[in-house]
Amino acid sequence: MSGKTITFKREIPIRHEVDVCVTGGGAAGVAAATAAARAGAKVFLAEATGCFGGLGTAGLVPAFCGVGNGMRVMGGPFCNEILKAMDIPSGAYDREFSYIDAEKLKRVYDEIITDCGCIFALEVRLAAVECENGIIKSAIFTECGDESLFAVNAKVFIDATGNGDLAAWAGADFAVGNARGIVMPSTLCTAWANIDWDKFDKSQLFSQLLQAIDDGIFSLNDWHHSGMFPVGKGIAGGNFGHIYNLRADKTASRTAGWLDIRKRTAEFQTFYNRYVPGFQRAELVATAALMGVRECRRITGDYILTVDDFKNKARFDDEIGQFAYGVDIHPLDDTKAEFERFQREFYGNLRYKAGECYGVPYRVLIPAKLKNCLTAGRCVSTDQPMEASIRVMPGCYLTGYAAGTAAALAKDGDVRKIQAAEIRNIMEENG
Ligand SMILES: Cc1cc2nc3c(=O)[nH]c(=O)nc-3n(C[C@H](O)[C@H](O)[C@H](O)COP(=O)(O)OP(=O)(O)OC[C@H]3O[C@@H](n4cnc5c(N)ncnc54)[C@H](O)[C@@H]3O)c2cc1C
Known part of the structure; x- marks a missing residue:
């Protein structure tokens, strides 16, 4: 760091004015954009790489896990839809792993995103956020095209960047790693x-x-x-x-x-x-072209889902769905003791029996300091162990679809006016 600074000032075009702007086109972002567009919103979806799917495609993560809880499919309507589109036989839904043909998954997402009618762009990256008094006004994107920088204005912004870039840059509080700041590898x-x-x-x-x-x-x-x-x-x-x-x-x-x-x-x-x-x-x-980041910022929401909620199989009035994948918190260092801790927890007490689950409250999608922003995917509001459960792709489909649905319902941008029951009804209608 030189310690010196410059002031960077530019007039840039507002390329889109939409109801919902989704940043990040991974599992969560695709689910969010699709849900919002299907619910009638005008949507813009921005993805930094050349394909949708994030870690499941560009990141070459080879399997869906946490798909079922031994009794039924978890992950909500979008998870069902993706498994069907991927021709994964329904008998496989209860198993721990369903393998991914990444090229096929890219085409499935292309088709869904095209069909839902949202506006989208690949190879554009969020560069900055304009936010006043907790209300995001514009997201600023970079592109390799002519204009280099452009803005998108929206009533609601969804952070599906995985790492929580949008919400953090807008001023939301967040946590990273455990009490010592150590993240999963x-x-x-x-x-x-x-x-x-x-x-x-x-x-x-x-x-x-x-x-x-x-x-x-x-x-x-x-x-x-x-x-x-x-x-x-x-x-x-x-x-x-x-x-x-x-x-x-x-x-x-x-x-x-x-x-x-x-x-x-x-x-x-x-x-x-x-x-x-x-x-x-x-x-x-x-x-892979995308680094396999399991954990980065967890944006602090109106509620923080904790490992006690997992242990208690907590249920909430405002839940937008349920989930059941175990607390898969990988060893945090290369010692044998950490490996043994992982085995004890993931294969022992932090794993459910068939049919068990916990509820996911709408409040974990709402960054506490922001008014017109929702999070989806691995950056939602949890403690570290719960991120290790809900981060798997079916969990991202669940929070993504719920966030997109809520954003479309929030006509004046105030995401706290939306009742979880309204979101659940639409998700149920969507299968
Ligand atoms: C090594 C590894 C193994 C895993 N194994 C499994 C498994 O077996 N089964 C399973 O279900 N899950 C697994 N997971 C977890 C799961 O793959 C991810 O947690 C999940 O895909 C996250 O989805 P997401 O949409 O939240 O984020 P991501 O998949 O990270 O997607 C975020 C998207 O946003 C884009 N983006 C980021 N920043 C910006 C920006 N500034 N502007 C524009 N776009 C941006 C990225 O390019 C990316 O496409 C694994 C994860 C890892 C890392």
């Missing part, structure tokens, strides 16, 4: 080819990993290894390799994380080729 997901799935025995993977750790294959011992998922014939999606305490709201931390994990991904290739039957000829095809 990030993972750069990967695509692999030349796999012989018939020879692979998942039950042996952990002992193979321990052997490789003993043999000194890795520069960092990473005990928690989610593994490879069959996302196609002979191909796999890799979800492994933790980057501990990557702070997605800090550029230096992000930059170092990319370099570190690319180097360590090569070590994982050595591991799979040498130690894992079925993967002797496996080749790394690609690392």
Whole structure:
């Protein structure tokens, strides 16, 4: 930091004046924009990458999880719709994982977004927010096109950036990580080819990993290894390799994380080729274009959903749905003790039995300091353990669809005037 500053002043065009502006086109943003447009609002959706879907597409996250609670599909109407569009058989809905063909998912989102009639743009990034007295007036976007910067005015703004950029830049309070500011690790997901799935025995993977750790294959011992998922014939999606305490709201931390994990991904290739039957000829095809950030800012809302709510299976008058995925809080560092803590909690007391669930109150979508803003997806108002439950894609569909519905109902922009029952009714009508 030089400590010096400049004043940056420009006249820029207001490209769109809409009812609802959604920033971020991941699972939550697509759900929000679709719900708002279907409810009759004029909507603008902005996405920074070249595709919709965020971590589930550009981020190469290879599976939906938390789809069902053993009795029924969780994740609300949009989750149902996506599973059907992806041709995932209904019998699979209750299982922990349903695998993702990322290219197909991109096309599914393209079609839904086009059909719902919202205005949208890819490769545009939120750069700044104009906010007065808790009311957001304009979102400022950057583009590679002619104008470089443009503004969008809206009655309601939805933050679906995952990292909570919009709400934080508008002045909302937020928390990051645990009491010491330590966030869940990030993972750069990967695509692999030349796999012989018939020879692979998942039950042996952990002992193979321990052997490789003993043999000194890795520069960092990473005990928690989610593994490879069959996302196609002979191909796999890799979800492994933790980057501990990557702070997605800090550029230096992000930059170092990319370099570190690319180097360590090569070590994982050595591991799979040498130690894992079925993967002797496996080749790394690609690392994801989007860093796999599990956790960044959690925007402080009118209510903070906590791990006690999970334990109590809390229900709320203003709930917009229910969810059931366990508290999947990955080890926060590379010690064996942290790995054992994760195993104890995720496979033990912070996981539900079939049919159990907790309620998700509308208030977790409303940033406490803002009047015309809602959050959706992994930046909603929770403590760290609850973010580790609701952040999975079905949870993002749920909060996204509810936020979009509420935003369309808030005709004068005041999101607190909307009753959760109105949101629930529309979500029920939508399946
Ligand atoms: C490694 C890893 C493994 C996971 N495994 C699973 C799993 O097995 N199953 C599961 O269901 N979930 C899993 N998750 C969780 C899940 O994938 C994410 O939490 C979820 O996809 C988040 O959705 P989102 O829409 O809130 O955010 P994101 O998917 O992060 O989408 C945010 C979108 O906003 C865009 N954006 C960000 N900033 C801006 C900006 N300033 N301007 C414009 N656009 C912006 C981004 O480009 C992105 O497309 C995993 C996550 C990670 C990281």
